[in-house]
Amino acid sequence: MSLVFQRCLLIFVVALVQRSFFDILWPDFEVPSLVVSAIVAETFILGFSTSIKWVILLIFFHSMLGADSADSLFPVAAVMVAYVTSFLSRRLRIERPVQSSCILAIVSAIAVLALQLFLFITQGIQTSLSIVFGNAFLALLLLPIMFIIFRSHDEYIRTSLMSDFRSLRT
Amino acid sequence: MNQEHTYFQRNIVRAFAAAGVVWAVTILMPDGFLAPFRAVLAPIAAPLQGFVSWIAFETGDAGRFFSSISELKRENDRLVRDNQRLTREAASLAEREEENRLLREVLALPRSQDQPLLSAEVISRDTRESSFSFTLNRGSLDGVQIGFPIIIGNGQLVGRVASVNLTSSTVHLLSHPESTVAARIAGTSVQGVIRGDHGLGLIFDMVLSGEPLNPGARLVSSGLGDGLPAGLYIGEIGQVRLSVDRLFQQATILTSSVESDIRFVSIITLPSP
Structure with missing residues (x-):
C-alpha cells in the first residue's frame, strides 16, 4: 500500500470517527474536536506548507461524511488554526516531547474555544459554557492521541523511505 | 530574523x-x-459508519446506564404507572379499532394505518446548528426515495428524506430550516404549518386567529400538498401566542422524543406517484 494512500486512509478514518462516533456521542459539541486535534498535531509534525494539503483533505472528508453540504465557515477557520499552530510551533521552539505535548494540547483546546467564538460571531451559534469547555477538554485529551498516531505514521514513512534509499544504494 | x-x-x-x-x-x-x-464516498463509508456509530451508541448507552443507576427506581415506578395506563388505553383502543374496522367495512373505506415501513439506523450526525439532519444506513438500493417520511417508535413523524445515496440517505428533521409540514389538530379542522423555531424546537404556525388552539391538543399531518400521508402524529400543542402581525396564532410543539437521542427510525415507503 502506497504511503500516500495510507495517509489518506488515516485522515479518512479521523473524519469518519468524528462524524460517526464523537458527533453521535456528544451531539451538542458544535466544534469537531477530533478534527481540530488532528489538524494541530499534523501541522506541528509536518509544518504548515507540507500539512496544508492534508488539512484540506481532512476538511473535505469531514464535509463529505456530514449529512449536509459544507455550508459553514468551519473549513476556513480550520485552515487558520493550521497556520496559527505552525506560527506558535516555530515561535515556541519546543524541544522536550512532554512539554511539547502539553503545550500542543493546550493549543488544541484554545483552538476549539476560538472556533466556538468564531461560530458565535459569524453564525450566531450559542452554546452553554459547560458544553464549550467540555469540548475544549475533549480536545485536550484527544491531542496526545492524535499526536502519537500521526508521529508514528510519520516515523514509519521516514523508515520506509530510508530503507528504500538503502536498497537503491546496494 | x-x-x-x-x-x-x-x-x-x-x-x-x-x-x-x-x-x-x-x-x-x-x-x-x-x-x-x-x-x-458514501457507499464506501456507510458500512464503516454503521460499525463506528454502533460503538458510539453502545458507549453512550453504557455511560447513561452508569450515570443513572440512582434514578432507576424512580424511573421504574413511573414506567409501572405508564404501563398500567397504556394497558388500559390499549384495551380501549382495541375496542375502538374493532369498531373502526366494522364502520370501515360498512363504508368500504381503505385503511390508512397499513403503511409499509423500512427500519433504519442513524450512522452519522451533523451537529452544526444550521443543519438539523442525520444520515441513515438505507439508500436507493433499499427503495428509499427523496421525500419519504421518517417516524420513530411511537409513530411520531420526525423528518423526511432529503437526499439519497446508494446505501445511505440524509434526513432533514422537522426542525430543519428548510422543512415545512402541513398539519392539523387531530379530530378538528384547525390547520396550520409546522416549521423549525430557530433551533429551539418546533412551531405550529399560520393558524387563523379565530381558531381554537388549546394546549395539549394532538397535532397530526394533514396531508395537504406536501406529499406526506395524513394522520401522522407530530406532537402536542404547548404555549400559544399571536404572530408578530397579530393575524395568525402560533404555538410551540411538545414532542416526546429528543432529536439527538434518535437511533432507530422507520421510513414510510410511499408508493411512487
Whole structure:
C-alpha cells in the first residue's frame, strides 16, 4: 500500500470517527474536536506548507461524511488554526516531547474555544459554557492521541523511505 | 530574523490562499457540486459508519446506564404507572379499532394505518446548528426515495428524506430550516404549518386567529400538498401566542422524543406517484 494512500486512509478514518462516533456521542459539541486535534498535531509534525494539503483533505472528508453540504465557515477557520499552530510551533521552539505535548494540547483546546467564538460571531451559534469547555477538554485529551498516531505514521514513512534509499544504494 | 520573517510572510500568503480556495469551494459553488464526490464516498463509508456509530451508541448507552443507576427506581415506578395506563388505553383502543374496522367495512373505506415501513439506523450526525439532519444506513438500493417520511417508535413523524445515496440517505428533521409540514389538530379542522423555531424546537404556525388552539391538543399531518400521508402524529400543542402581525396564532410543539437521542427510525415507503 502506497504511503500516500495510507495517509489518506488515516485522515479518512479521523473524519469518519468524528462524524460517526464523537458527533453521535456528544451531539451538542458544535466544534469537531477530533478534527481540530488532528489538524494541530499534523501541522506541528509536518509544518504548515507540507500539512496544508492534508488539512484540506481532512476538511473535505469531514464535509463529505456530514449529512449536509459544507455550508459553514468551519473549513476556513480550520485552515487558520493550521497556520496559527505552525506560527506558535516555530515561535515556541519546543524541544522536550512532554512539554511539547502539553503545550500542543493546550493549543488544541484554545483552538476549539476560538472556533466556538468564531461560530458565535459569524453564525450566531450559542452554546452553554459547560458544553464549550467540555469540548475544549475533549480536545485536550484527544491531542496526545492524535499526536502519537500521526508521529508514528510519520516515523514509519521516514523508515520506509530510508530503507528504500538503502536498497537503491546496494 | 529576516529569513524567519520571510517564512511567515510566505506561509500567511499560503494560509489565506488555501482558506480562500476552501471558502470558494464550500460557499460559492452551486448546490450539488460536491454531490458526485459524496456519491462515490458514501457507499464506501456507510458500512464503516454503521460499525463506528454502533460503538458510539453502545458507549453512550453504557455511560447513561452508569450515570443513572440512582434514578432507576424512580424511573421504574413511573414506567409501572405508564404501563398500567397504556394497558388500559390499549384495551380501549382495541375496542375502538374493532369498531373502526366494522364502520370501515360498512363504508368500504381503505385503511390508512397499513403503511409499509423500512427500519433504519442513524450512522452519522451533523451537529452544526444550521443543519438539523442525520444520515441513515438505507439508500436507493433499499427503495428509499427523496421525500419519504421518517417516524420513530411511537409513530411520531420526525423528518423526511432529503437526499439519497446508494446505501445511505440524509434526513432533514422537522426542525430543519428548510422543512415545512402541513398539519392539523387531530379530530378538528384547525390547520396550520409546522416549521423549525430557530433551533429551539418546533412551531405550529399560520393558524387563523379565530381558531381554537388549546394546549395539549394532538397535532397530526394533514396531508395537504406536501406529499406526506395524513394522520401522522407530530406532537402536542404547548404555549400559544399571536404572530408578530397579530393575524395568525402560533404555538410551540411538545414532542416526546429528543432529536439527538434518535437511533432507530422507520421510513414510510410511499408508493411512487
